[in-house]
Amino acid sequence: MPARATRAKGGDRTKIPLKGPLSLKHTLDCGQAFRWRRRGDWYIGVVGGAATKVRVVGRWLEARSNPRLEPDFFHRYFRLDDDLEEIYECISMDEPIRRAVTAYRGLRLLRQDPWECLASYILSIASNIPRISGAIERLSETYGVRVELDGWSGHKFPSPTAIQLAGPEALSRHGLGFRARYLFDAARAVVEGEVDLKRVAGLPTEAAREELMACMGVGPKVADCVLLFSMDRLEVFPVDRWVRRGVEELFFNGERLSEGAVRGWGVERYGRCAGYAQQYIFHYIRHIGARPPAGLSLRRPKPHSERRRAT
DNA sequence: GAAGGGCCTTTGAG
DNA sequence: ACTCAAAGGCCCT
Numbered sequence: 001m002p003a004r005a006t007r008a009k010g011g012d013r014t015k016i017p018l019k020g021p022l023s024l025k026h027t028l029d030c031g032q033a034f035r036w037r038r039r040g041d042w043y044i045g046v047v048g049g050a051a052t053k054v055r056v057v058g059r060w061l062e063a064r065s066n067p068r069l070e071p072d073f074f075h076r077y078f079r080l081d082d083d084l085e086e087i088y089e090c091i092s093m094d095e096p097i098r099r100a101v102t103a104y105r106g107l108r109l110l111r112q113d114p115w116e117c118l119a120s121y122i123l124s125i126a127s128n129i130p131r132i133s134g135a136i137e138r139l140s141e142t143y144g145v146r147v148e149l150d151g152w153s154g155h156k157f158p159s160p161t162a163i164q165l166a167g168p169e170a171l172s173r174h175g176l177g178f179r180a181r182y183l184f185d186a187a188r189a190v191v192e193g194e195v196d197l198k199r200v201a202g203l204p205t206e207a208a209r210e211e212l213m214a215c216m217g218v219g220p221k222v223a224d225c226v227l228l229f230s231m232d233r234l235e236v237f238p239v240d241r242w243v244r245r246g247v248e249e250l251f252f253n254g255e256r257l258s259e260g261a262v263r264g265w266g267v268e269r270y271g272r273c274a275g276y277a278q279q280y281i282f283h284y285i286r287h288i289g290a291r292p293p294a295g296l297s298l299r300r301p302k303p304h305s306e307r308r309r310a311t
Numbered sequence: 312g313a314a315g316g317g318c319c320t321t322t323g324a325g
Numbered sequence: 326a327c328t329c330a331a332a333g334g335c336c337c338t
Binding site for chain 1: 330331334
Binding site for chain 1: 313314315318319320321322323324
């Protein structure tokens with residue numbers, strides 16, 4: 001269902017009509033994608049193999065890209081086929097979600113590229129958003145193809161082949177830490193056909209999760225993120241420390257719950273809209289702040305002999 | 312077999 | 326310069 005859209009003479013400008021709300025700020029800054037940067041009223045990034053900038057003007061999404069991307073690409077990427085009003089009704093059964101929906105109205109899940117999504121969330125393991133973004137940029141600059149638009153240049157996300165060719169040692173020199181071998185192994189598995197992402201995308205959700213978790217370094221959380229953000233599984237509920245903390249505080253009065261318990265709770269409670277509920281909870285708890293993670297007081301300092309030498 | 316703890320590397324931020 | 330925490334996963338108990 002290609003959206004009705006117009007195109008300027010230049011050839012690279014596209015306008016897509018918006019039926020429901022779309023907030024680029026909340027959609028692109030909520031931590032589901034790591035490569036968008038704000039520049040004035042535009043967001044610039046590299047998607048679909050193209051240097052791209054997007055902005056919302058009135059009831060239209062305006063995009064420029066090089067090479068040119070079809071309107072349908074943006075329609076799919078921004079999930080403009082999701083009926084947000086209906087989804088809000090589906091998840092707004094309690095106060096915290098209602099507050100989040102009010103605050104982040106127009107936040108949409110994205111339909112990302114499966115390989116980039118898998119690699120990005122492998123890099124996210126025990127990391128933080130600024131660091132993840134940095135690692136992805138360094139890898140792209142080193143191993144990704146350069147693309148340009150309006151005097152700005154970016155780099156495509158590296159192909160699995162490029163990552164495999166680089167090898168784990170070279171990868172770790174970009175500050176990936178222990179994630180370097182996880183990323184390398186995932187690339188190797190994809191290149192060698194051990195994991196066929198196109199095929200996985202067509203499997204039933206449980207089977208797809210199992211296949212993804214066959215990769216070294218991919219557990220339930222990373223698998224759920226890939227399923228949610230790149231394989232159309234809105235019924236999954238990825239649980240990281242923030243979502244866990246958020247559910248404990250907002251819904252269970254601070255009671256400690258296991259990761260699995262939180263996941264089961266979310267899937268059961270929000271059903272086919274669980275993914276949206278998860279993203280609004282994630283964004284919300286990060287903004288309002290939360291108690292320090294459990295275990296902080298139990299942390300033992302590293303022996304001094306093991307600390308990094310000053311240079 | 313589920314549950315929980317130690318450990319894995321290094322970064323960006325305060 | 327120093328400390329802390331980070332969109333987890335693996336391995337062992």
